[in-house]
Amino acid sequence: MARFERQNVQIVTNAGQGVRLTADDLKKISEAQDTHRSLLQIPRRPKWDSSTTKEQLILMERDSFTDWRRQLKMLEDYEHIQLTPYEKNLDFWRQLWRVIERSDVIVQIVDARNPLLFRCEDLDRYVKEVDSKKTVLLLINKADFLNETQRSVICLVVVAFVDFRNLLFHNNLDHLEEN
Secondary structure (H helix, E strand, O other): OHHHHHOOOOOOOOOOOOOOOOHHHHHHHHHHHHHOOOOOOOOOOOOOOOOOOHHHHHHHHHHHHHHHHHHHHHHHHHOOOOOOHHHHOHHHHHHHHHHHHHOOEEEEEEEOOOHHHHOOHHHHHHHHHHOOOOEEEEEEEOHHHOOHHHHHHHHHHHHHHHOOOOEEEOOOHHHHHHO
């Protein structure tokens, strides 16, 4: 225990207690997200070409990211919206930008229990902005938590409301049965 204290680490023993949002909180968050949907998007990588130096690109990326973060910081201060640590990390976005630029197929993985909640619509838009020929697949993970009827409904909902034709289901039961 003393070793952890020296490293400024705390052990939380009551981890089972979480924060529950009230219906009013959820409504405020949803309204804020709808109102500011245009600001709640993936930061775009600045345009560059073969004549752009590494230093220029790093500076352009940093400036663009800082502007994007500044807008979101205002939302955090005045609205019921919170960012995750990933969203505040430029290196995370640099990795995503490079993956999108270099890949022909992008796979977005969402939880089967609520795929539309976890799906990032703006990722689809951004991939098509980079190159309209790229394919985006939606992989619905944890499909083993759903029965056959629920999977059919999810499939219908995703295809009908999202107009998503590249849909994959994944579950761990197949793997478990093999072993």
